[in-house]
Amino acid sequence: MSTLQETKNTILISAVFENWVNASPxxxxxxxxxxEAAHSFLKQGIPTTKHEEWKYTNVTKLATTDFQISANNxxxxxxxxxxxxxxxxxxxxVLENGVVNKEASNLEALPKGIHIGSIHDxxxxxxxxxxxxxxxxxxxxxxxxxxxxxFSDAVCIIADANVEMETPIQLMMVNTCFxxxxxxxxxxxxxxxxxxxIHVVETFESFSHTNSIFVNAVSEVVVAENAKVNxxxxxxxxxxxxxxxxxxxAMARDSYQHLTTLSLGGGLVRNNLNIRLGDVNCTAYLNGLxxxxxxxxxxxxTAVDHAMPHCYSNELYKNLIDDQAQGVFNGKIFxxxxxxxxxAFQSNKNLLLSxxxxxxxxxxxxxxxxxxxxxxxxxIGQLDDESLFYLRARxxxxxxxxxxxNHAFAAEVMEGIAHEGVxxxxxxxxxxxxx
Amino acid sequence: MLTxxxxxxxxxxxxxxxxxxxxxxxxxxxxIMGPNGSGKSTLASVLAGREEYEVTGGEVMFNGxxxxxxxxxxxxxxxxxxxxxxxxxxxxxxxxxxxKTAVNEVRKSKGLEVLDSKQFLKIMQEKMKLVEMDxxxxxxxxxxxxxxxxxxxxxxxxxxxxxPSLAILDETDSGLDIDALRIVANGVNALxxxxxxxxxxxxxxxxxxxxxxxxxxxxxKGRIVKSGTKDLALELEEKGYDWIKxxxxxxxxx
Numbered sequence: 001m002s003t004l005q006e007t008k009n010t011i012l013i014s015a016v017f018e019n020w021v022n023a024s025p026x027x028x029x030x031x032x033x034x035x036e037a038a039h040s041f042l043k044q045g046i047p048t049t050k051h052e053e054w055k056y057t058n059v060t061k062l063a064t065t066d067f068q069i070s071a072n073n074x075x076x077x078x079x080x081x082x083x084x085x086x087x088x089x090x091x092x093x094v095l096e097n098g099v100v101n102k103e104a105s106n107l108e109a110l111p112k113g114i115h116i117g118s119i120h121d122x123x124x125x126x127x128x129x130x131x132x133x134x135x136x137x138x139x140x141x142x143x144x145x146x147x148x149x150x151f152s153d154a155v156c157i158i159a160d161a162n163v164e165m166e167t168p169i170q171l172m173m174v175n176t177c178f179x180x181x182x183x184x185x186x187x188x189x190x191x192x193x194x195x196x197x198i199h200v201v202e203t204f205e206s207f208s209h210t211n212s213i214f215v216n217a218v219s220e221v222v223v224a225e226n227a228k229v230n231x232x233x234x235x236x237x238x239x240x241x242x243x244x245x246x247x248x249x250a251m252a253r254d255s256y257q258h259l260t261t262l263s264l265g266g267g268l269v270r271n272n273l274n275i276r277l278g279d280v281n282c283t284a285y286l287n288g289l290x291x292x293x294x295x296x297x298x299x300x301x302t303a304v305d306h307a308m309p310h311c312y313s314n315e316l317y318k319n320l321i322d323d324q325a326q327g328v329f330n331g332k333i334f335x336x337x338x339x340x341x342x343x344a345f346q347s348n349k350n351l352l353l354s355x356x357x358x359x360x361x362x363x364x365x366x367x368x369x370x371x372x373x374x375x376x377x378x379x380i381g382q383l384d385d386e387s388l389f390y391l392r393a394r395x396x397x398x399x400x401x402x403x404x405x406n407h408a409f410a411a412e413v414m415e416g417i418a419h420e421g422v423x424x425x426x427x428x429x430x431x432x433x434x435x
Numbered sequence: 436m437l438t439x440x441x442x443x444x445x446x447x448x449x450x451x452x453x454x455x456x457x458x459x460x461x462x463x464x465x466x467i468m469g470p471n472g473s474g475k476s477t478l479a480s481v482l483a484g485r486e487e488y489e490v491t492g493g494e495v496m497f498n499g500x501x502x503x504x505x506x507x508x509x510x511x512x513x514x515x516x517x518x519x520x521x522x523x524x525x526x527x528x529x530x531x532x533x534x535k536t537a538v539n540e541v542r543k544s545k546g547l548e549v550l551d552s553k554q555f556l557k558i559m560q561e562k563m564k565l566v567e568m569d570x571x572x573x574x575x576x577x578x579x580x581x582x583x584x585x586x587x588x589x590x591x592x593x594x595x596x597x598x599p600s601l602a603i604l605d606e607t608d609s610g611l612d613i614d615a616l617r618i619v620a621n622g623v624n625a626l627x628x629x630x631x632x633x634x635x636x637x638x639x640x641x642x643x644x645x646x647x648x649x650x651x652x653x654x655x656k657g658r659i660v661k662s663g664t665k666d667l668a669l670e671l672e673e674k675g676y677d678w679i680k681x682x683x684x685x686x687x688x689x
Contacts, residue, residue: 390525393511393517394593401508407528
């Protein structure tokens with residue numbers, strides 16, 4: 001049994017978390033950073049709804065669930081994951097319960113200049129040494145601190161300078177724990193070096209639908225000068241899963257990043273996206289889609305940080321909330337003093353499909369430069385009755401008509417996915433979801 | 436085919452149709468004219484199954500079935516088509532995808548095999564010619580960014596694809612210039628095959644120069660108060676509606 005401890009400073013922490021954190025580091029090469037993160041977590045604890053950033057998303061039950069840290073037993077084979085591939089030719093790296101499963105992955109014939117593997121096998125890689133654990137901020141993000149202090153394995157994807165890879169790289173996160181409530185720390189590093197271009201797809205699946213699962217994922221993405229990263233995050237966890245995700249992108253000059261987050265499952269999902277346009281002429285797209293039903297809660301917190309001039313960012317978030325589900329969108333845009341000639345746009349559109357559905361939308365722009373173009377808009381509405389009648393008057397049944405309209409609303413988010421095969425697969429998954 | 440008996444309907448508690456009687460036989464073209472507010476569009480809406488309209492009395496039989504008991508989609512599947520006065524824009528749904536879904540739903544309800552993409556495309560290309568529709572229009576989202584004329588052409592195109600047995604055109608001529616009017620009318624005339632029936636609701640006689648009706652009815656205060664041939668439309672064009680209003684009001688007050 002876990003015991004709930006609240007210290008004098010009302011920091012919420014459980015004995016389970018405390019024990020894991022105190023047992024770090026698990027990757028000795030980064031001991032100093034990991035120990036610092038451990039201390040930081042013990043100071044921050046699990047945030048309560050009193051914390052402004054967690055006002056609508058109550059994660060305190062994490063401190064009272066009897067989690068065990070995931071066992072390092074890899075059971076999956078290539079054949080088990082075949083069905084979950086986003087494209088037939090995708091390069092697959094499987095993380096089973098947070099640990100790289102080489103046997104289920106297909107990393108045997110990687111293109112020249114592409115390096116993918118477990119952190120334990122890539123400690124000598126200079127790029128890994130330079131960037132691993134360096135970008136996600138554990139000092140202010142409690143779950144980054146917890147992740148940093150508890151991961152036992154990590155995936156590194158490195159594209160060397162000038163390497164362009166059209167085939168998607170799929171990070172397949174699979175949970176196979178059936179025996180107990182499972183805590184799964186997932187750690188990812190992606191680096192596209194100068195002029196490199198890659199497509200990355202994260203997928204989350206779980207074979208366990210009964211015990212509570214807590215996925216705590218941190219992705220650090222580095223986009224070097226003139227590099228291009230197209231990234232898709234597909235979250236289709238079952239309802240027993242709490243999924244907290246921190247995605248940090250560090251962008252160098254003239255770089256491009258396109259990120260699509262598809263939150264289609266999970267009991268409680270929190271996405272923290274933090275994009276730093278750290279030099280001139282960066283382009284960043286953030287698209288997001290939620291399809292939430294039952295009592296799901298899906299929370300997108302985005303922060304786009306314009307630090308330097310002549311950058312462009314564009315955010316499109318759409319939420320379809322049904323039943324008693326809840327959606328949260330909190331979109332921050334910072335335009336720093338030096339970031340003149342910034343173009344930053346944000347759009348958040350929400351459809352509430354039932355009387356009990358709830359959406360909390362909060363755009364937040366903080367602009368310190370004076371020569372910028374920024375806009376934001378948020379709408380909350382219902383399906384248009386007139387459109388519904390029009391479709392029905394042409395012989396399309398009511399359910400099919402609703403599905404068609406919901407799909408049309410959601411599909412706009414998919415349009416930006418650059419890889420045609422990946423886009424097609426995501427649209428198929430969306431279709432199934434909306435049936 | 437269609438028999439309307441003593442139909443009464445209201446919208447937002449206001450009675451619009453006051454005991455309307457009307458019959459359409461296979462292959463006939465009926466024009467319904469009348470001054471503003473006489474109930475023309477209400478009749479179209481009630482026949483198509485719009486939920487805001489409440490039927491408070493009477494019956495509508497369509498090929499022996501109670502039309503008023505049917506959902507909008509079942510009416511469409513049974514062969515009733517409404518060309519909307521104000522077609523809706525549906526962003527994100529391509530015209531082609533929308534029509535393929537609709538055509539196949541109608542086919543399924545008739546126990547016919549659904550069309551695959553190739554078969555559908557072939558039929559679509561044939562029907563596009565009827566309303567001089569170009570391919571780009573079928574790829575665009577339903578009615579999105581279409582001009583008024585394009586929207587009305589799209590209605591007739593949908594009608595050609597769905598091949599209804601009864602088509603109701605609700606002021607399809609409104610807002611059309613003479614070229615668009617001709618295209619729309621040609622499309623309709625091409626679909627007149629002696630079996631398919633039409634109810635053409637219009638405010639102006641102009642459309643009836645192109646789509647020549649078998650019967651013309653005047654709707655006033657929710658009833659058909661006068662019926663005749665196409666000559667009645669010409670008379671209305673010349674004399675307006677006042678003489679009919681006076682006639683009817685005199686009878687009512689007597």
